[in-house]
Amino acid sequence: MRGSLVAGRFMFLRMVRDLPSMIMLLLVPLLLIPILGSAFSWIPADIPYLRGVSSPMAFFASGFLVMFQLFGGNYSLAYVKGALLSPMGWRIRGLPIGPGAVVLGVVGAGALVSLCQGCLVVAVSGLAFGVRWGNLAVLLLVLLGVNLLSQLVYLSLLLGLRDQSAAVGLGWVYAYGSTVLGGLILPLPVEKPFFGFLVSYGGPYSLAQTALRQAAPGGSSAAAFACIAALFIAAALFAALAAYLARRRLS
Numbered sequence: 001m002r003g004s005l006v007a008g009r010f011m012f013l014r015m016v017r018d019l020p021s022m023i024m025l026l027l028v029p030l031l032l033i034p035i036l037g038s039a040f041s042w043i044p045a046d047i048p049y050l051r052g053v054s055s056p057m058a059f060f061a062s063g064f065l066v067m068f069q070l071f072g073g074n075y076s077l078a079y080v081k082g083a084l085l086s087p088m089g090w091r092i093r094g095l096p097i098g099p100g101a102v103v104l105g106v107v108g109a110g111a112l113v114s115l116c117q118g119c120l121v122v123a124v125s126g127l128a129f130g131v132r133w134g135n136l137a138v139l140l141l142v143l144l145g146v147n148l149l150s151q152l153v154y155l156s157l158l159l160g161l162r163d164q165s166a167a168v169g170l171g172w173v174y175a176y177g178s179t180v181l182g183g184l185i186l187p188l189p190v191e192k193p194f195f196g197f198l199v200s201y202g203g204p205y206s207l208a209q210t211a212l213r214q215a216a217p218g219g220s221s222a223a224a225f226a227c228i229a230a231l232f233i234a235a236a237l238f239a240a241l242a243a244y245l246a247r248r249r250l251s
Contacts, residue, residue, distance in 0.1 A: 005105065009105075009109075011079055011083075011105055011106050011109040011110075012109040012113060015079070015109055015110065015113045016113060018075075021074065022117070024068070025068050025069075025071065025072060025114065025117045026117045026120055026121065028068065029064040029067075029068045029121050030121060030125065032060070032064050033057070033060050033061045033064055033121075033125055033129060033131075034128075034129055036056075036060045037057030037058075037059075037060045037061065040056040040060070041055075041056055051183070051190070051199065051213060053213070054132070057129055057130070057131060058131050058132065060184075061131040062133075062209060062212055063179070063182075063184040063209070064121075064184075065122065065143075066142070066143075066146060066179075066208045066209060067175070067176075067179045067184060067205065068117075068118075068121075069143060069146045069147055069150065070146060070150050070174070070175035070179065070204060070205060071150070071171075071175045072111075072114030072147055072150050073110070073150035073151045073152075073153055073154030073155070073171055073175075074154060074168070075106075075109070075110030075113060075114060075151065076106050076107050076110040076152075076154050076155045076158075077154040077155060077157070077158045077164065077167055077168065077171060078164075079110065080102075080103055080106050080155060080158060080159075081164050083106065084099050084102060084103070084250055085162065085164075085249075100250070103155070103242075103246055107148075107151045107152065107155060107242075110147075110151045111147040111148050111151050114147045115143055115144060118143045118147070119140075119143070122139065134212070134215055134216050134217075135215040135216075138211060138212065138215035138224055138228070139212065139215075141211075141228050142208045142211050142212060142231070145208070145231030145232050145235060146204055146231060148231075148232070148235040148239075149204055149231055149232075149234050149235040150174075150175070152235055152238035152239050152241075152242050153171065153174055154171045154174075155238075155242045156241050156242045156245060157170050157171055157174075159242060159245035159246055159248075159249050159250075160245050178202075178203035178204050178205040178206070179205045181198050181199070181202040181203045181205065181206060182198075182199055182202065182203060182205035182209055183198075183199040201230075204231060207227040207228075207230050207231050208227070208231065210223070210224075210227045211223075211224045211227035211228050211231075212224075214227070
């Protein structure tokens with residue numbers, strides 16, 4: 001455990017200096033939220049597309065917040081690749097902490113950096129754009145669940161394929177596809193049961209958004225925590241898969 005903490009601290013410091021990732025996961029959503037929120041301000045709050053959210057600004061704020069958290073798994077993918085699966089990986093493999101501790105540290109650091117970026121998006125959008133985020137405890141749990149799941153999905157793709165380009169491509173499909181199924185990119189006919197289920201429970205994005213909606217006044221706390229539990233259960237399943245693949249690939 002101490003080895004994982006050491007590796008995680010080292011990787012965390014490297015990640016926060018990763019300017020391209022910081023721009024993508026922090027600045028891009030902060031640019032998109034006011035642009036699209038203002039552009040679609042004419043949409044009435046009661047249409048099905050907004051799923052009961054109070055305004056288009058709030059809808060796009062929560063949507064892009066979760067969407068870019070789904071892309072945060074790139075941290076684990078890139079840094080595990082660089083540390084253990086690159087030609088210079090022998091330097092890390094030779095350390096007494098072992099590759100398993102390095103992987104655990106990278107996943108923890110990636111989730112923490114992505115979570116911090118998400119919290120900054122929440123703070124800035126609340127202060128600058130007047131977005132009301134509601135129950136912050138539920139929001140934090142949602143972000144943590146999405147973060148852990150995304151780190152482990154990307155890590156499993158890398159360990160399973162051993163090809164960074166292919167893993168990044170499938171990771172993009174996972175993140176963007178989940179967002180499409182959740183109804184952010186394209187307005188889906190949610191009045192039909194099949195599409196209504198997809199938008200509510202069809203993927204990580206849908207589960208996160210349903211949890212945030214149900215945590216709002218008038219929603220169901222039990223439904224919100226059920227969606228959060230589903231995110232953490234999915235993360236646990238991918239953690240088991242990643243551990244299995246790591247034993248095969250890194251031993």
